[in-house]
Amino acid sequence: MAITDYFPMLSGLLPKQLRPPAPRYATPSGSPVAGLVAEFGDVSSVCRAGESVRDAGYTKWDLHSPFPIHGAEQVMGMKRTKLPLAVGVIGLSAAGLGWLMQWWMSINYPIVVQGKPPHAWQPFVPIIFESGVLISAFAALIGMLSLNGLPRPHHPLFNHEPFLDASNDRFFIYIEALDPKFDPQKTRDLLTKGGASRVDLVEDL
Protein backbone atom coordinates (compact mmCIF):
# COMPACT_ATOMS: atom_id res chain seq x y z
CA MET A 1 0.00 0.00 0.00
CA ALA A 2 1.69 3.11 -1.18
CA ILE A 3 1.16 6.57 0.22
CA THR A 4 0.07 7.75 -3.25
CA ASP A 5 -3.07 5.65 -2.90
CA TYR A 6 -4.23 8.23 -0.38
CA PHE A 7 -2.59 11.34 -1.81
CA PRO A 8 -2.34 10.98 -5.61
CA MET A 9 -1.07 14.58 -5.91
CA LEU A 10 2.17 13.51 -4.19
CA SER A 11 3.15 11.00 -6.85
CA GLY A 12 5.11 13.57 -8.85
CA LEU A 13 7.25 14.40 -5.81
CA LEU A 14 8.16 10.83 -4.97
CA PRO A 15 11.29 9.06 -6.20
CA LYS A 16 10.64 6.79 -9.14
CA GLN A 17 10.73 3.52 -7.15
CA LEU A 18 7.90 4.67 -4.89
CA ARG A 19 5.58 5.86 -7.62
CA PRO A 20 2.72 3.50 -8.48
CA PRO A 21 3.39 1.42 -11.61
CA ALA A 22 1.98 2.84 -14.81
CA PRO A 23 -1.33 1.30 -15.85
CA ARG A 24 -0.88 -1.57 -18.26
CA TYR A 25 -4.21 -1.19 -20.01
CA ALA A 26 -6.30 1.74 -21.12
CA THR A 27 -9.82 2.15 -22.45
CA PRO A 28 -10.33 3.39 -26.04
CA SER A 29 -11.07 6.82 -24.57
CA GLY A 30 -7.66 6.81 -22.91
CA SER A 31 -8.49 6.39 -19.19
CA PRO A 32 -6.51 3.73 -17.33
CA VAL A 33 -8.17 0.39 -16.51
CA ALA A 34 -8.50 -0.19 -12.76
CA GLY A 35 -9.84 -3.73 -13.02
CA LEU A 36 -12.79 -5.97 -13.79
CA VAL A 37 -15.82 -6.36 -11.58
CA ALA A 38 -18.24 -9.28 -11.77
CA GLU A 39 -21.70 -9.31 -10.26
CA PHE A 40 -23.36 -12.35 -8.67
CA GLY A 41 -26.84 -12.99 -7.38
CA ASP A 42 -26.21 -15.29 -4.42
CA VAL A 43 -23.63 -16.52 -1.92
CA SER A 44 -22.99 -19.95 -3.39
CA SER A 45 -22.26 -18.66 -6.91
CA VAL A 46 -19.95 -15.89 -5.70
CA CYS A 47 -18.10 -18.43 -3.52
CA ARG A 48 -17.75 -20.87 -6.41
CA ALA A 49 -16.43 -18.10 -8.67
CA GLY A 50 -14.14 -16.93 -5.87
CA GLU A 51 -12.64 -20.40 -5.59
CA SER A 52 -11.93 -20.48 -9.34
CA VAL A 53 -10.27 -17.03 -9.15
CA ARG A 54 -8.18 -18.25 -6.20
CA ASP A 55 -7.21 -21.45 -8.01
CA ALA A 56 -6.27 -19.48 -11.13
CA GLY A 57 -3.59 -17.81 -9.01
CA TYR A 58 -4.83 -14.22 -8.75
CA THR A 59 -3.50 -12.24 -5.78
CA LYS A 60 -4.88 -8.70 -6.10
CA TRP A 61 -8.59 -9.20 -5.89
CA ASP A 62 -11.46 -8.89 -3.45
CA LEU A 63 -14.88 -10.31 -2.74
CA HIS A 64 -17.68 -7.94 -1.72
CA SER A 65 -20.87 -8.94 0.05
CA PRO A 66 -23.62 -7.07 1.91
CA PHE A 67 -23.09 -9.36 4.94
CA PRO A 68 -20.23 -11.47 6.32
CA ILE A 69 -19.93 -14.85 4.58
CA HIS A 70 -18.65 -17.63 6.86
CA GLY A 71 -15.71 -19.29 5.18
CA ALA A 72 -14.97 -16.41 2.78
CA GLU A 73 -11.36 -16.50 3.99
CA GLN A 74 -10.99 -20.07 2.71
CA VAL A 75 -12.76 -19.17 -0.54
CA MET A 76 -10.29 -16.35 -1.08
CA GLY A 77 -7.33 -18.43 0.08
CA MET A 78 -6.39 -15.85 2.71
CA LYS A 79 -3.74 -16.68 5.27
CA ARG A 80 -4.28 -15.98 8.95
CA THR A 81 -3.28 -12.48 9.93
CA LYS A 82 0.01 -11.85 11.73
CA LEU A 83 -1.67 -9.06 13.70
CA PRO A 84 -2.03 -11.05 17.01
CA LEU A 85 1.72 -11.54 17.19
CA ALA A 86 2.34 -7.82 16.68
CA VAL A 87 -0.31 -6.91 19.27
CA GLY A 88 1.24 -9.37 21.73
CA VAL A 89 4.75 -7.98 21.32
CA ILE A 90 3.57 -4.36 21.48
CA GLY A 91 1.30 -5.07 24.47
CA LEU A 92 4.04 -6.77 26.49
CA SER A 93 6.48 -3.97 25.64
CA ALA A 94 3.93 -1.38 26.72
CA ALA A 95 3.41 -3.25 30.00
CA GLY A 96 7.18 -3.19 30.51
CA LEU A 97 7.31 0.52 29.69
CA GLY A 98 4.49 1.15 32.16
CA TRP A 99 6.61 -0.47 34.82
CA LEU A 100 9.73 1.51 33.82
CA MET A 101 7.75 4.74 33.90
CA GLN A 102 6.62 4.16 37.48
CA TRP A 103 10.03 3.00 38.60
CA TRP A 104 11.60 6.16 37.13
CA MET A 105 8.92 8.38 38.69
CA SER A 106 9.31 6.84 42.12
CA ILE A 107 13.06 7.54 41.97
CA ASN A 108 12.71 11.11 40.76
CA TYR A 109 9.80 12.10 42.93
CA PRO A 110 9.43 9.65 45.81
CA ILE A 111 6.20 10.05 47.75
CA VAL A 112 5.52 8.05 50.86
CA VAL A 113 1.84 7.09 50.96
CA GLN A 114 0.48 5.30 54.04
CA GLY A 115 4.02 4.33 55.01
CA LYS A 116 4.38 2.07 52.00
CA PRO A 117 7.88 1.67 50.57
CA PRO A 118 8.39 3.83 47.45
CA HIS A 119 9.42 0.88 45.31
CA ALA A 120 6.65 -1.50 46.39
CA TRP A 121 5.61 -3.50 43.33
CA GLN A 122 1.99 -3.86 44.39
CA PRO A 123 0.67 -0.41 43.31
CA PHE A 124 2.60 -0.76 40.03
CA VAL A 125 0.55 -3.75 38.91
CA PRO A 126 -2.71 -1.99 37.93
CA ILE A 127 -0.79 0.57 35.87
CA ILE A 128 1.36 -2.10 34.21
CA PHE A 129 -1.86 -3.95 33.38
CA GLU A 130 -3.69 -0.86 32.13
CA SER A 131 -0.84 0.39 29.95
CA GLY A 132 -0.50 -3.09 28.46
CA VAL A 133 -4.23 -3.30 27.70
CA LEU A 134 -4.54 0.25 26.37
CA ILE A 135 -1.58 0.06 24.02
CA SER A 136 -2.62 -3.45 22.90
CA ALA A 137 -6.04 -2.10 21.97
CA PHE A 138 -4.49 0.77 20.03
CA ALA A 139 -2.06 -1.60 18.32
CA ALA A 140 -4.90 -3.94 17.35
CA LEU A 141 -7.06 -1.12 15.94
CA ILE A 142 -4.31 0.78 14.13
CA GLY A 143 -2.67 -2.45 12.94
CA MET A 144 -5.98 -3.77 11.58
CA LEU A 145 -6.64 -0.49 9.73
CA SER A 146 -3.17 -0.22 8.22
CA LEU A 147 -2.99 -3.91 7.21
CA ASN A 148 -6.34 -3.43 5.47
CA GLY A 149 -5.16 -0.22 3.81
CA LEU A 150 -7.78 1.84 5.62
CA PRO A 151 -9.01 4.53 5.82
CA ARG A 152 -9.33 4.78 2.08
CA PRO A 153 -11.45 7.74 0.99
CA HIS A 154 -11.56 6.80 -2.65
CA HIS A 155 -11.64 3.64 -4.71
CA PRO A 156 -12.17 3.26 -8.49
CA LEU A 157 -15.12 0.92 -7.79
CA PHE A 158 -17.07 3.86 -6.39
CA ASN A 159 -17.45 5.17 -9.94
CA HIS A 160 -19.17 1.98 -10.94
CA GLU A 161 -22.89 2.55 -10.41
CA PRO A 162 -24.06 -1.13 -10.07
CA PHE A 163 -21.50 -1.67 -7.29
CA LEU A 164 -23.72 0.34 -4.93
CA ASP A 165 -25.81 -2.83 -4.61
CA ALA A 166 -22.91 -4.42 -2.73
CA SER A 167 -24.53 -2.94 0.37
CA ASN A 168 -27.96 -4.26 -0.60
CA ASP A 169 -28.43 -7.64 -2.29
CA ARG A 170 -25.61 -8.22 -4.76
CA PHE A 171 -22.22 -9.92 -4.49
CA PHE A 172 -19.13 -8.80 -6.38
CA ILE A 173 -15.67 -10.02 -7.27
CA TYR A 174 -13.24 -7.29 -8.24
CA ILE A 175 -9.88 -8.13 -9.84
CA GLU A 176 -7.33 -5.34 -10.07
CA ALA A 177 -5.55 -4.63 -13.33
CA LEU A 178 -2.30 -4.51 -11.31
CA ASP A 179 -2.57 -8.26 -10.66
CA PRO A 180 0.29 -9.98 -12.55
CA LYS A 181 -2.14 -12.54 -13.96
CA PHE A 182 -4.59 -9.89 -15.17
CA ASP A 183 -5.51 -10.06 -18.83
CA PRO A 184 -8.52 -8.15 -20.16
CA GLN A 185 -9.91 -11.09 -22.11
CA LYS A 186 -8.84 -14.13 -20.05
CA THR A 187 -9.91 -12.60 -16.74
CA ARG A 188 -13.28 -11.65 -18.24
CA ASP A 189 -13.73 -15.21 -19.53
CA LEU A 190 -12.85 -16.66 -16.12
CA LEU A 191 -15.46 -14.50 -14.38
CA THR A 192 -18.13 -15.18 -17.00
CA LYS A 193 -17.47 -18.89 -16.79
CA GLY A 194 -17.68 -18.60 -13.00
CA GLY A 195 -21.35 -17.69 -13.33
CA ALA A 196 -21.28 -13.87 -13.14
CA SER A 197 -24.54 -12.23 -14.20
CA ARG A 198 -22.49 -9.33 -15.62
CA VAL A 199 -18.80 -8.39 -15.92
CA ASP A 200 -17.81 -4.74 -16.25
CA LEU A 201 -14.63 -2.85 -16.86
CA VAL A 202 -13.79 -0.38 -14.08
CA GLU A 203 -12.03 2.80 -15.17
CA ASP A 204 -9.71 4.77 -12.99
CA LEU A 205 -10.08 8.54 -12.68
Add this chain to the structure above:
Amino acid sequence: MSSLTNEQFDRMLTAAAKHPAMREENLRLREGSGLALAGVFLSIGALGLVFTIAGAFVLNARHALAAFEVGLFTVTALSLGGLFWTMVLHLTNAGWSATVRRQLENLMMMLPWCLVGALIVLILEIANGGIMLSWLGIDPHTDHLLEHKSPYLNPGFLVIRFVIYAVVWMFLATSFWRWSKAQDQTGDRWLTAKARRLSAPGLILFALTTAFFAFDFLMGTDHRFFSTMWGVYYFASAALGGMAALMIITSVLRGMGYLTGLVTSEHAHDVGKLVFGFTVFWAYITFSQYFLIWYSNIPEESAWFVNRSQDGWQNLGAVLILGHFIVPFLVLLFRDVKRNPIGASIAAGWLILMIIADMVWILRPMVYLGDLKAQNPGPAGWWLDIAGIAAAVGLWGGLLIHRIRSGVLVPLKDPRLGEALKHQNWV
Protein backbone atom coordinates in the same frame (compact mmCIF):
# COMPACT_ATOMS: atom_id res chain seq x y z
CA MET B 1 -36.51 -23.86 19.39
CA SER B 2 -40.10 -23.23 20.40
CA SER B 3 -40.98 -21.76 17.01
CA LEU B 4 -40.49 -25.19 15.40
CA THR B 5 -43.45 -27.50 15.01
CA ASN B 6 -43.13 -30.97 16.50
CA GLU B 7 -42.75 -32.47 13.02
CA GLN B 8 -39.93 -30.08 12.09
CA PHE B 9 -38.25 -30.80 15.40
CA ASP B 10 -38.52 -34.57 14.94
CA ARG B 11 -36.99 -34.24 11.47
CA MET B 12 -34.12 -32.28 13.02
CA LEU B 13 -33.56 -34.99 15.64
CA THR B 14 -33.63 -37.73 13.00
CA ALA B 15 -31.12 -35.83 10.89
CA ALA B 16 -28.78 -35.44 13.88
CA ALA B 17 -29.20 -39.11 14.83
CA LYS B 18 -28.25 -40.13 11.28
CA HIS B 19 -25.02 -38.12 11.42
CA PRO B 20 -22.04 -40.44 10.83
CA ALA B 21 -20.48 -39.30 14.14
CA MET B 22 -23.50 -40.60 16.07
CA ARG B 23 -22.59 -44.27 15.59
CA GLU B 24 -22.74 -46.43 18.68
CA GLU B 25 -19.00 -47.24 18.93
CA ASN B 26 -18.23 -43.51 18.92
CA LEU B 27 -20.68 -42.75 21.71
CA ARG B 28 -20.10 -45.50 24.24
CA LEU B 29 -16.90 -46.92 25.68
CA ARG B 30 -16.12 -50.51 24.74
CA GLU B 31 -16.78 -53.14 27.39
CA GLY B 32 -13.99 -52.96 29.99
CA SER B 33 -12.40 -49.88 28.45
CA GLY B 34 -11.25 -47.40 31.08
CA LEU B 35 -11.68 -49.98 33.81
CA ALA B 36 -7.94 -50.26 34.38
CA LEU B 37 -7.53 -46.49 34.61
CA ALA B 38 -10.39 -46.23 37.11
CA GLY B 39 -8.76 -49.06 39.09
CA VAL B 40 -5.41 -47.25 39.16
CA PHE B 41 -7.03 -44.06 40.42
CA LEU B 42 -9.09 -45.90 43.05
CA SER B 43 -6.08 -47.84 44.33
CA ILE B 44 -4.01 -44.65 44.56
CA GLY B 45 -6.91 -43.06 46.40
CA ALA B 46 -7.35 -46.00 48.76
CA LEU B 47 -3.62 -46.21 49.42
CA GLY B 48 -3.52 -42.45 50.05
CA LEU B 49 -6.44 -42.74 52.45
CA VAL B 50 -4.73 -45.52 54.41
CA PHE B 51 -1.54 -43.45 54.68
CA THR B 52 -3.50 -40.33 55.64
CA ILE B 53 -5.29 -42.16 58.45
CA ALA B 54 -2.03 -43.76 59.56
CA GLY B 55 -0.36 -40.33 59.45
CA ALA B 56 -3.13 -38.86 61.58
CA PHE B 57 -2.20 -41.28 64.38
CA VAL B 58 1.58 -41.48 63.82
CA LEU B 59 2.36 -37.85 63.05
CA ASN B 60 -0.32 -35.27 63.58
CA ALA B 61 -4.10 -35.30 63.09
CA ARG B 62 -4.22 -31.62 62.07
CA HIS B 63 -1.67 -32.17 59.34
CA ALA B 64 -3.48 -35.24 58.07
CA LEU B 65 -6.81 -33.45 57.91
CA ALA B 66 -5.27 -30.36 56.28
CA ALA B 67 -3.63 -32.54 53.62
CA PHE B 68 -6.90 -34.34 52.91
CA GLU B 69 -8.81 -31.04 52.78
CA VAL B 70 -6.42 -29.69 50.14
CA GLY B 71 -7.40 -32.56 47.86
CA LEU B 72 -11.05 -32.53 48.86
CA PHE B 73 -11.64 -28.83 48.22
CA THR B 74 -9.80 -29.06 44.91
CA VAL B 75 -12.05 -31.84 43.61
CA THR B 76 -15.09 -30.07 45.09
CA ALA B 77 -14.09 -26.99 43.08
CA LEU B 78 -13.83 -29.09 39.92
CA SER B 79 -17.24 -30.68 40.54
CA LEU B 80 -18.80 -27.28 41.29
CA GLY B 81 -17.27 -26.11 38.02
CA GLY B 82 -19.22 -28.86 36.26
CA LEU B 83 -22.46 -27.63 37.85
CA PHE B 84 -21.65 -23.99 37.07
CA TRP B 85 -20.86 -24.59 33.40
CA THR B 86 -23.87 -26.87 32.90
CA MET B 87 -26.10 -24.03 34.09
CA VAL B 88 -24.27 -21.28 32.20
CA LEU B 89 -24.35 -23.22 28.93
CA HIS B 90 -28.06 -23.93 29.37
CA LEU B 91 -28.77 -20.32 30.24
CA THR B 92 -26.88 -18.92 27.25
CA ASN B 93 -28.39 -21.58 24.96
CA ALA B 94 -24.85 -22.37 23.80
CA GLY B 95 -25.31 -24.51 20.71
CA TRP B 96 -21.66 -25.54 20.46
CA SER B 97 -21.68 -27.08 23.93
CA ALA B 98 -24.26 -29.84 23.35
CA THR B 99 -21.60 -32.47 22.63
CA VAL B 100 -19.43 -31.65 25.66
CA ARG B 101 -22.20 -31.08 28.19
CA ARG B 102 -22.53 -34.70 29.30
CA GLN B 103 -18.95 -34.63 30.62
CA LEU B 104 -19.70 -31.46 32.59
CA GLU B 105 -22.75 -33.24 33.98
CA ASN B 106 -20.53 -36.16 34.99
CA LEU B 107 -18.30 -33.71 36.87
CA MET B 108 -21.38 -32.16 38.45
CA MET B 109 -22.64 -35.56 39.59
CA MET B 110 -19.43 -36.02 41.60
CA LEU B 111 -20.81 -33.42 44.03
CA PRO B 112 -22.57 -36.07 46.20
CA TRP B 113 -19.17 -37.72 46.83
CA CYS B 114 -17.60 -34.35 47.61
CA LEU B 115 -20.41 -33.68 50.06
CA VAL B 116 -19.73 -37.04 51.73
CA GLY B 117 -16.09 -35.97 52.11
CA ALA B 118 -17.09 -32.57 53.48
CA LEU B 119 -19.56 -34.24 55.87
CA ILE B 120 -16.79 -36.45 57.25
CA VAL B 121 -14.61 -33.36 57.69
CA LEU B 122 -17.45 -31.56 59.44
CA ILE B 123 -18.14 -34.48 61.80
CA LEU B 124 -14.43 -34.77 62.65
CA GLU B 125 -14.22 -31.03 63.27
CA ILE B 126 -17.22 -30.85 65.58
CA ALA B 127 -16.47 -34.13 67.38
CA ASN B 128 -12.92 -32.99 68.13
CA GLY B 129 -13.83 -29.42 69.03
CA GLY B 130 -12.11 -27.89 66.01
CA ILE B 131 -9.13 -29.26 64.12
CA MET B 132 -8.77 -26.93 61.15
CA LEU B 133 -11.76 -24.79 62.14
CA SER B 134 -9.94 -23.73 65.30
CA TRP B 135 -12.72 -21.37 66.37
CA LEU B 136 -14.82 -24.43 67.30
CA GLY B 137 -12.46 -24.99 70.20
CA ILE B 138 -12.32 -21.39 71.47
CA ASP B 139 -14.69 -20.05 74.09
CA PRO B 140 -16.26 -16.93 72.48
CA HIS B 141 -16.12 -15.09 75.80
CA THR B 142 -12.33 -15.20 75.77
CA ASP B 143 -11.96 -13.89 72.22
CA HIS B 144 -13.47 -10.50 71.46
CA LEU B 145 -13.58 -10.95 67.69
CA LEU B 146 -15.11 -14.39 67.97
CA GLU B 147 -17.70 -13.11 70.41
CA HIS B 148 -18.87 -10.60 67.81
CA LYS B 149 -18.88 -13.25 65.10
CA SER B 150 -20.51 -15.95 67.19
CA PRO B 151 -24.04 -15.39 65.79
CA TYR B 152 -22.58 -16.74 62.56
CA LEU B 153 -19.64 -18.82 63.79
CA ASN B 154 -21.36 -21.37 66.01
CA PRO B 155 -21.55 -25.14 65.56
CA GLY B 156 -25.34 -25.30 65.26
CA PHE B 157 -25.56 -22.74 62.48
CA LEU B 158 -22.55 -24.32 60.76
CA VAL B 159 -24.41 -27.64 60.54
CA ILE B 160 -27.55 -25.89 59.28
CA ARG B 161 -25.53 -24.10 56.59
CA PHE B 162 -23.89 -27.35 55.54
CA VAL B 163 -27.31 -28.96 55.17
CA ILE B 164 -28.41 -26.02 53.00
CA TYR B 165 -25.37 -26.35 50.70
CA ALA B 166 -25.93 -30.10 50.43
CA VAL B 167 -29.64 -29.74 49.65
CA VAL B 168 -29.09 -26.99 47.06
CA TRP B 169 -26.27 -28.78 45.26
CA MET B 170 -28.02 -32.16 45.30
CA PHE B 171 -31.25 -30.59 44.07
CA LEU B 172 -29.59 -28.71 41.21
CA ALA B 173 -27.26 -31.53 40.15
CA THR B 174 -29.87 -34.29 40.23
CA SER B 175 -32.46 -32.12 38.42
CA PHE B 176 -30.17 -31.36 35.49
CA TRP B 177 -28.92 -34.95 35.39
CA ARG B 178 -32.44 -36.43 35.51
CA TRP B 179 -33.69 -34.19 32.70
CA SER B 180 -30.64 -34.81 30.57
CA LYS B 181 -30.97 -38.59 30.91
CA ALA B 182 -34.74 -38.47 30.32
CA GLN B 183 -34.15 -36.50 27.12
CA ASP B 184 -31.79 -39.25 25.90
CA GLN B 185 -34.82 -41.57 25.98
CA THR B 186 -37.75 -39.39 24.99
CA GLY B 187 -36.19 -36.54 22.97
CA ASP B 188 -38.55 -34.16 24.76
CA ARG B 189 -37.27 -30.71 23.80
CA TRP B 190 -39.16 -29.02 26.66
CA LEU B 191 -36.73 -30.61 29.11
CA THR B 192 -34.08 -28.28 27.67
CA ALA B 193 -36.38 -25.31 28.21
CA LYS B 194 -37.00 -26.53 31.76
CA ALA B 195 -33.27 -26.83 32.40
CA ARG B 196 -32.76 -23.33 31.12
CA ARG B 197 -35.52 -21.99 33.38
CA LEU B 198 -33.95 -23.62 36.44
CA SER B 199 -30.48 -22.37 35.49
CA ALA B 200 -31.27 -18.71 36.21
CA PRO B 201 -32.31 -19.11 39.87
CA GLY B 202 -29.89 -22.04 40.05
CA LEU B 203 -26.93 -19.78 39.33
CA ILE B 204 -27.97 -17.38 42.10
CA LEU B 205 -28.24 -20.30 44.54
CA PHE B 206 -24.92 -21.63 43.27
CA ALA B 207 -23.18 -18.29 43.80
CA LEU B 208 -24.47 -17.95 47.37
CA THR B 209 -23.83 -21.55 48.44
CA THR B 210 -20.35 -21.68 46.86
CA ALA B 211 -19.35 -18.39 48.50
CA PHE B 212 -20.60 -19.42 51.94
CA PHE B 213 -19.13 -22.93 51.60
CA ALA B 214 -15.77 -21.27 50.95
CA PHE B 215 -16.28 -18.90 53.90
CA ASP B 216 -17.07 -21.78 56.24
CA PHE B 217 -14.46 -24.33 55.27
CA LEU B 218 -11.55 -22.24 53.88
CA MET B 219 -11.82 -18.72 55.30
CA GLY B 220 -13.13 -20.22 58.55
CA THR B 221 -9.75 -21.83 59.28
CA ASP B 222 -8.74 -18.41 60.66
CA HIS B 223 -11.73 -16.84 62.41
CA ARG B 224 -10.01 -13.43 62.67
CA PHE B 225 -9.55 -13.13 58.94
CA PHE B 226 -12.25 -11.95 56.55
CA SER B 227 -12.34 -11.04 52.89
CA THR B 228 -15.43 -10.19 50.87
CA MET B 229 -13.58 -11.43 47.80
CA TRP B 230 -13.31 -14.93 49.23
CA GLY B 231 -16.38 -16.41 47.55
CA VAL B 232 -15.21 -15.21 44.15
CA TYR B 233 -11.72 -16.52 44.90
CA TYR B 234 -13.03 -20.06 45.38
CA PHE B 235 -15.46 -19.69 42.48
CA ALA B 236 -12.54 -18.75 40.19
CA SER B 237 -10.92 -22.10 40.99
CA ALA B 238 -14.26 -23.85 40.38
CA ALA B 239 -14.92 -22.27 36.97
CA LEU B 240 -11.31 -22.73 35.87
CA GLY B 241 -11.02 -26.27 37.23
CA GLY B 242 -14.31 -27.40 35.68
CA MET B 243 -13.25 -26.30 32.20
CA ALA B 244 -9.71 -27.65 32.63
CA ALA B 245 -11.11 -31.03 33.71
CA LEU B 246 -13.46 -30.98 30.71
CA MET B 247 -10.51 -30.31 28.42
CA ILE B 248 -8.63 -33.31 29.81
CA ILE B 249 -11.64 -35.66 29.74
CA THR B 250 -12.59 -34.85 26.13
CA SER B 251 -8.97 -34.97 24.95
CA VAL B 252 -8.39 -38.38 26.55
CA LEU B 253 -11.64 -39.71 25.07
CA ARG B 254 -10.66 -38.36 21.64
CA GLY B 255 -7.24 -39.92 22.01
CA MET B 256 -8.90 -43.26 22.76
CA GLY B 257 -10.83 -42.94 19.49
CA TYR B 258 -14.21 -41.80 20.82
CA LEU B 259 -16.20 -38.64 20.11
CA THR B 260 -14.72 -38.42 16.60
CA GLY B 261 -16.54 -35.62 14.82
CA LEU B 262 -18.53 -34.85 17.98
CA VAL B 263 -15.84 -32.98 19.89
CA THR B 264 -13.49 -31.45 17.35
CA SER B 265 -10.65 -28.97 17.63
CA GLU B 266 -13.34 -26.31 17.22
CA HIS B 267 -14.91 -27.38 20.53
CA ALA B 268 -11.46 -27.72 22.10
CA HIS B 269 -10.74 -24.17 20.95
CA ASP B 270 -13.81 -22.85 22.76
CA VAL B 271 -13.08 -24.83 25.91
CA GLY B 272 -9.49 -23.57 25.72
CA LYS B 273 -10.67 -19.97 25.43
CA LEU B 274 -12.69 -20.39 28.62
CA VAL B 275 -9.73 -22.01 30.41
CA PHE B 276 -7.59 -19.07 29.30
CA GLY B 277 -10.22 -16.53 30.31
CA PHE B 278 -10.61 -17.98 33.80
CA THR B 279 -6.84 -18.19 34.27
CA VAL B 280 -6.84 -14.43 33.85
CA PHE B 281 -9.96 -14.14 36.01
CA TRP B 282 -8.27 -16.04 38.85
CA ALA B 283 -5.21 -13.80 38.66
CA TYR B 284 -7.37 -10.69 38.54
CA ILE B 285 -9.44 -11.43 41.62
CA THR B 286 -6.58 -12.99 43.58
CA PHE B 287 -4.45 -9.91 43.04
CA SER B 288 -7.39 -7.60 43.81
CA GLN B 289 -7.94 -9.37 47.13
CA TYR B 290 -4.26 -9.16 48.03
CA PHE B 291 -3.90 -5.59 46.81
CA LEU B 292 -6.79 -4.17 48.86
CA ILE B 293 -5.67 -5.98 51.99
CA TRP B 294 -2.09 -4.81 51.44
CA TYR B 295 -3.18 -1.19 50.97
CA SER B 296 -5.65 -0.92 53.83
CA ASN B 297 -3.27 -2.75 56.18
CA ILE B 298 -5.89 -3.74 58.78
CA PRO B 299 -4.19 -6.12 61.25
CA GLU B 300 -6.74 -8.95 61.25
CA GLU B 301 -6.81 -8.96 57.44
CA SER B 302 -3.14 -8.47 56.67
CA ALA B 303 -2.11 -11.12 59.22
CA TRP B 304 -3.32 -13.74 56.72
CA PHE B 305 -0.81 -12.52 54.15
CA VAL B 306 1.92 -11.83 56.69
CA ASN B 307 1.70 -15.49 57.74
CA ARG B 308 2.16 -16.47 54.11
CA SER B 309 5.11 -14.19 53.42
CA GLN B 310 7.48 -15.92 55.84
CA ASP B 311 8.77 -19.39 56.76
CA GLY B 312 9.20 -20.26 53.09
CA TRP B 313 5.54 -19.78 52.18
CA GLN B 314 6.54 -16.74 50.10
CA ASN B 315 8.13 -19.20 47.67
CA LEU B 316 4.78 -20.89 47.19
CA GLY B 317 3.30 -17.44 46.52
CA ALA B 318 5.89 -16.88 43.80
CA VAL B 319 5.09 -20.31 42.33
CA LEU B 320 1.40 -19.32 42.20
CA ILE B 321 2.07 -15.98 40.47
CA LEU B 322 4.30 -17.63 37.92
CA GLY B 323 2.65 -21.03 37.53
CA HIS B 324 -1.01 -20.16 38.03
CA PHE B 325 -0.94 -17.03 35.90
CA ILE B 326 2.10 -15.91 33.92
CA VAL B 327 3.14 -19.21 32.32
CA PRO B 328 -0.37 -20.53 31.47
CA PHE B 329 -1.30 -17.03 30.25
CA LEU B 330 1.58 -16.92 27.78
CA VAL B 331 1.10 -20.56 26.71
CA LEU B 332 -2.69 -20.44 26.27
CA LEU B 333 -2.51 -17.18 24.33
CA PHE B 334 -1.60 -19.25 21.29
CA ARG B 335 -4.46 -20.51 19.18
CA ASP B 336 -2.61 -23.69 18.19
CA VAL B 337 -2.21 -24.72 21.84
CA LYS B 338 -5.93 -24.42 22.49
CA ARG B 339 -6.78 -26.44 19.39
CA ASN B 340 -4.23 -29.20 20.05
CA PRO B 341 -5.67 -31.84 22.43
CA ILE B 342 -2.25 -32.79 23.83
CA GLY B 343 -0.97 -29.25 24.35
CA ALA B 344 -4.26 -28.06 25.81
CA SER B 345 -4.49 -31.08 28.14
CA ILE B 346 -0.99 -30.48 29.46
CA ALA B 347 -1.89 -26.85 30.16
CA ALA B 348 -5.18 -27.92 31.77
CA GLY B 349 -3.48 -30.57 33.91
CA TRP B 350 -0.90 -28.03 35.01
CA LEU B 351 -3.67 -25.61 35.99
CA ILE B 352 -5.41 -28.28 38.09
CA LEU B 353 -2.05 -28.88 39.79
CA MET B 354 -1.92 -25.13 40.44
CA ILE B 355 -5.43 -25.21 41.95
CA ILE B 356 -4.07 -27.83 44.37
CA ALA B 357 -1.12 -25.50 45.08
CA ASP B 358 -3.61 -22.70 45.70
CA MET B 359 -5.47 -24.85 48.25
CA VAL B 360 -2.11 -25.69 49.88
CA TRP B 361 -1.47 -21.93 50.06
CA ILE B 362 -4.84 -21.39 51.73
CA LEU B 363 -4.88 -24.33 54.15
CA ARG B 364 -1.40 -25.57 54.97
CA PRO B 365 0.11 -22.46 56.60
CA MET B 366 -2.73 -22.59 59.16
CA VAL B 367 -1.29 -25.71 60.80
CA TYR B 368 2.26 -24.33 60.92
CA LEU B 369 1.43 -21.16 62.85
CA GLY B 370 2.52 -19.95 66.26
CA ASP B 371 2.60 -22.47 69.08
CA LEU B 372 1.72 -25.21 66.61
CA LYS B 373 5.22 -24.96 65.15
CA ALA B 374 6.40 -27.25 67.94
CA GLN B 375 4.24 -30.05 66.57
CA ASN B 376 5.45 -29.48 63.02
CA PRO B 377 6.87 -32.74 61.65
CA GLY B 378 8.89 -30.80 59.06
CA PRO B 379 10.02 -32.17 55.69
CA ALA B 380 9.91 -35.70 57.16
CA GLY B 381 6.11 -35.36 57.18
CA TRP B 382 5.70 -34.27 53.58
CA TRP B 383 4.63 -37.74 52.56
CA LEU B 384 1.48 -37.02 54.53
CA ASP B 385 0.71 -34.07 52.23
CA ILE B 386 1.04 -36.26 49.18
CA ALA B 387 -1.02 -39.03 50.75
CA GLY B 388 -3.83 -36.66 51.75
CA ILE B 389 -4.06 -35.08 48.31
CA ALA B 390 -3.78 -38.49 46.60
CA ALA B 391 -6.59 -39.84 48.77
CA ALA B 392 -9.13 -37.23 47.70
CA VAL B 393 -7.99 -36.82 44.09
CA GLY B 394 -7.55 -40.57 43.51
CA LEU B 395 -10.93 -41.61 44.90
CA TRP B 396 -12.69 -38.77 43.10
CA GLY B 397 -10.89 -39.45 39.83
CA GLY B 398 -11.60 -43.18 39.96
CA LEU B 399 -15.29 -42.64 40.63
CA LEU B 400 -15.45 -40.03 37.87
CA ILE B 401 -13.79 -42.35 35.33
CA HIS B 402 -16.18 -45.11 36.33
CA ARG B 403 -19.06 -42.70 35.82
CA ILE B 404 -17.81 -41.65 32.38
CA ARG B 405 -17.27 -45.20 31.16
CA SER B 406 -20.62 -46.52 32.33
CA GLY B 407 -22.75 -44.02 30.40
CA VAL B 408 -23.24 -42.60 26.94
CA LEU B 409 -20.69 -39.86 26.19
CA VAL B 410 -22.95 -37.17 24.73
CA PRO B 411 -26.62 -36.16 25.14
CA LEU B 412 -28.33 -38.19 22.39
CA LYS B 413 -31.38 -36.07 21.62
CA ASP B 414 -30.40 -32.57 22.63
CA PRO B 415 -32.16 -29.98 20.44
CA ARG B 416 -28.81 -28.20 19.96
CA LEU B 417 -26.99 -31.33 18.80
CA GLY B 418 -27.23 -30.41 15.12
CA GLU B 419 -25.70 -27.03 15.83
CA ALA B 420 -22.89 -28.57 17.90
CA LEU B 421 -22.10 -31.13 15.19
CA LYS B 422 -21.33 -28.46 12.63
CA HIS B 423 -19.70 -26.00 15.03
CA GLN B 424 -17.01 -23.80 13.49
CA ASN B 425 -15.07 -20.88 14.95
CA TRP B 426 -14.46 -19.27 11.53
CA VAL B 427 -11.40 -17.40 12.68
